[in-house]
Amino acid sequence: MPKRRDVLKQISTLPLLGGLAASVMPLDIVAAPRHKDYFKELGIRTFINAAGTYTSMTGSLMADEVVEGIQYASKEYVLLDELQDKVGERIATLLHCEAATVTSGAASAITLATAGILSGMDEKKAAMIPHLEGSGMKTEVIMQKAHDIVYAHALRNCGVKVIFVETRAELEKAINSQTALMFFVNANNFEGKIRAEEFVEVARKYSIPTINDCAADVPPVENLWKYTRMGFDLVCFSGGKGIRGPQSAGLLLGRKDLVAAARLSAPPRGNTVGRCMKVNKEEILGMLIALEVYLARDHAQEWKMWEAQIAVINDAIKLMPGVETKIDVPPIANHIPTLNVSWNTKQVKLSGDELKEKLRTGHPSIEVAGGGANSVSITTWMLVPGQERIVASRLREALLKAAV
Missing domain, CATH: 3.40.640.10 (Type I PLP-dependent aspartate aminotransferase-like (Major domain))
Incomplete structure (x- = not known):
């Protein structure tokens, strides 16, 4: 990365028109770029994606x-x-x-x-x-x-x-x-x-x-x-x-x-x-x-990682009273390990939509799929490794608070 004084020195050697342009150029244009949290400045919350590759959630993260x-x-x-x-x-x-x-x-x-x-x-x-x-x-x-x-x-x-x-x-x-x-x-x-x-x-x-x-x-x-x-x-x-x-x-x-x-x-x-x-x-x-x-990519190894991440989340909630969990893999589209969570609303006073909202508005914000009366579904393939523990903790906490 060239130093700012070197850039200014090069500009000063340009023909007259270039020199005039440089004379009115804001100094921060040639300065080293500063890291900015653009989403925060716009008032937009980022989230942990435990839902999937939905267009509304901006798909996936690029390598x-x-x-x-x-x-x-x-x-x-x-x-x-x-x-x-x-x-x-x-x-x-x-x-x-x-x-x-x-x-x-x-x-x-x-x-x-x-x-x-x-x-x-x-x-x-x-x-x-x-x-x-x-x-x-x-x-x-x-x-x-x-x-x-x-x-x-x-x-x-x-x-x-x-x-x-x-x-x-x-x-x-x-x-x-x-x-x-x-x-x-x-x-x-x-x-x-x-x-x-x-x-x-x-x-x-x-x-x-x-x-x-x-x-x-x-x-x-x-x-x-x-x-x-x-x-x-x-x-x-x-x-x-x-x-x-x-x-x-x-x-x-x-x-x-x-x-x-x-x-x-x-x-x-x-x-x-x-x-x-x-x-x-x-x-x-x-x-x-x-x-x-x-x-x-090593697809077999990646699959094992997704299964292990799903297991972390499943283990955190599967023994809770009134809660049922099932892990399956859709046969075609979105063919990845998926954790389906449902519960007895007499034992857990919470709807699926309410649970989604609690996860969304908490810290950090988490998005899951499903919803409705008493269920959500969770995938881990869009998680950054390690985030599965955050999802497990937040999900367990939300269900425990709603337990009768």
Whole structure:
């Protein structure tokens, strides 16, 4: 780090215009930066995240390597398309798929994927989306009723009509000349009647492109290539959840021709549905670095750490009168050890929502998931190691105070 007097000496040797600029430059601009607690100055409380990778809670914390990469990228100019080309090639190699691009989140990946399937490589058609009438583009998307989650709105951004089905017979009957694609929500695989493999089978039978929304489906790490290998044409992931990349980044993986078509609707192109979904150079590089760090991680050891942290919290409360605990692992989305805590409200005079509020407003602030009448759920994968003991202590204290 250069000394302040050296910086001022260099400025004094610049041409006249530079010298004049220096003469009015505030001294603290060239002084060493001071550490500031920006959130505290804004009146914002930070918290211990024992809930999970919720967007409302700003997802996950990035690894130091990712932050360093973002800082590096912030100091240089590059051409956005060239960066996407090179990073996409590297990601595709890492994740064993034909092509990849970084998007501004998983929902953005869904919208861009839909746009690419509709327009192909026709820039004029891409510019017409979401106004499909008279465009020559197909207008319908088929999905299972059990997969109708709020994030499916990302499809409707492109002006398509969603056709809902329940059975394979209904699915095959719904396919017609206006069917643009079939959409699958991986987290709801076991809720719909048509499982992932069968869904792909039907799509291939009728040559219909498929999109799989896998936003929260890491871990396990194998999911990053499982579904493209299964045969889904395009797969979408969130970058700011289990991968721990930038919260506003995501991944679109799959067929080379369709990824290329999706990018016709992505920045820097302006007259497209995806122009408002800009992802900057810092996020693109940060997403690549996050993937490299994630793939190199000892996933088995990390899993053992999460289990041990869950055990610390569970041991602190499991023998309390009226309290019941259960540890499970969701089969697909958010596939991590989860502690579900419930209690008899006759023995513990507290609702789930009240417990969440006590943990949130206490010191330090803690966020947990769930709520309602008499339960909460807790995960540890977003904790800084050691915070599990704080969570255990605060949770036990809150339940004890409410015990009859």
